[in-house]
Amino acid sequence: MGEELKLFGVWGSPFSRRIEIALKIKGVEYEYLEEDIFHNKSALLLKYNPVHKKIPVLVHNGKPIAESQVILEYIDETWNDNPILPRDPYKRAMARFWAKFIDEKCVPAIWKSFMSGGPEREKANEEACELLSTLEGELKGKKFFGGETVGFVDIVASFIGHWVGPFQEAVGVDLLTEDKFPMLCKWAEEFKNCPVIKENLPPRDKILAFFKAQLEMLTSFYKNRV
Amino acid sequence: MAEEVILLDDFWSSMFGMRCRIALAEKGVKYEYKEEDLRKKSDLLLQMNPIHKKIPVLVHNGRPVCESLVILQYIDETWPGKCSLLPSDPYQRAQARFWADYVDKKFSDLGRKICTAKGEEQEVAKKELIDSLKLLEGELGDKPFFGGEMLGFVDLAIVPFYTYFLAYETCGNFSIEVECPNFIAWTKRCLEIESVSKSLADPQKVYGFVLHLKKVNGIE
Numbered sequence: 001m002g003e004e005l006k007l008f009g010v011w012g013s014p015f016s017r018r019i020e021i022a023l024k025i026k027g028v029e030y031e032y033l034e035e036d037i038f039h040n041k042s043a044l045l046l047k048y049n050p051v052h053k054k055i056p057v058l059v060h061n062g063k064p065i066a067e068s069q070v071i072l073e074y075i076d077e078t079w080n081d082n083p084i085l086p087r088d089p090y091k092r093a094m095a096r097f098w099a100k101f102i103d104e105k106c107v108p109a110i111w112k113s114f115m116s117g118g119p120e121r122e123k124a125n126e127e128a129c130e131l132l133s134t135l136e137g138e139l140k141g142k143k144f145f146g147g148e149t150v151g152f153v154d155i156v157a158s159f160i161g162h163w164v165g166p167f168q169e170a171v172g173v174d175l176l177t178e179d180k181f182p183m184l185c186k187w188a189e190e191f192k193n194c195p196v197i198k199e200n201l202p203p204r205d206k207i208l209a210f211f212k213a214q215l216e217m218l219t220s221f222y223k224n225r226v
Numbered sequence: 227m228a229e230e231v232i233l234l235d236d237f238w239s240s241m242f243g244m245r246c247r248i249a250l251a252e253k254g255v256k257y258e259y260k261e262e263d264l265r266k267k268s269d270l271l272l273q274m275n276p277i278h279k280k281i282p283v284l285v286h287n288g289r290p291v292c293e294s295l296v297i298l299q300y301i302d303e304t305w306p307g308k309c310s311l312l313p314s315d316p317y318q319r320a321q322a323r324f325w326a327d328y329v330d331k332k333f334s335d336l337g338r339k340i341c342t343a344k345g346e347e348q349e350v351a352k353k354e355l356i357d358s359l360k361l362l363e364g365e366l367g368d369k370p371f372f373g374g375e376m377l378g379f380v381d382l383a384i385v386p387f388y389t390y391f392l393a394y395e396t397c398g399n400f401s402i403e404v405e406c407p408n409f410i411a412w413t414k415r416c417l418e419i420e421s422v423s424k425s426l427a428d429p430q431k432v433y434g435f436v437l438h439l440k441k442v443n444g445i446e
Binding site for chain 1: 277286289291292293296297299300303304316317319320321323324327328361
């Protein structure tokens, strides 16, 4: 039987782009299905991810996998070439720890900083800066979080590397700047310039245009979710 | 060099520490247990988990691993011979990780709301908890454990929350067993296993701890 691989995603979503990056690193062919995630989720998406009703969802030979970090590990375990996670258990634990730190701490703090107003924004900004500082500390002069090549943590950190820039420009907040986070900004450039990454990130100006046009919608989506 | 395994933990209140204790017991790993006073964290804890300053922390030959589900996978990969926590098939592994993540996203928050909120907010949290437990019952199906014939990753992820059920039921004035009998039947099967029963805190003591926390925080 031929292998059937489908990815339900959203063109601008850092979470679904993570999966595309991983699949491209592995050299795996897949069918991409774009979801209208804010206004009209497809019946197929609701069937494949009834619990969270979110993207990305990877469907491999009819079997669905949801939650981007779970999907990344599945991809790494199913296609063995070009490993995304290290082989050593301790290094794997460190990679999982930092990926969790990014998704559970950094990403929500950055969103809060962009979506808040007035004094709340200042406090949220401070928190986000502290977390980004910790993350920068983890780079420890390495080219990538994964060492010499892009790995699990780099892929998860792509939101910071590619989306935070246009997002902060649209919102008018100076969060990730070269003077505050020189290492992270250098990492972001290296990351975005990798051929497999470059070809799989949405264009910066398209993301910026989206954030500018949809700021009101995003703010209300954020407020209702929290 | 002799192997050195230390677990920094808080026996009574941490569901997350309980997960690690069950895993180490299942694997038959000898370790030194260090009880932490969370009001006065030890230098060792602050050194080993400087970022979150939380327990549990597993220290293996001087190297710390933090975050309970990360620790569980580390234990499974480091001591692979006995009692596999995760299945070998990648799809089954993905399903196990998904459900453990689901539990982490839902239970702590809902539990806290049930114990501390009142009126509408509490009712909504109670309903959400029951709905989540029913979803898990569906996932369990006819299997004795989420891991199949034996305890697995998801069983370890969920079962410590059972120690808080008495607190939830008393604060929320409802019975989880009435709503989700299959789920409670599963917890009873887990409790028959020594590594689980020895690792879980006594629900009465946990309830006492919850009441104490409420008092300290000025919650009725």
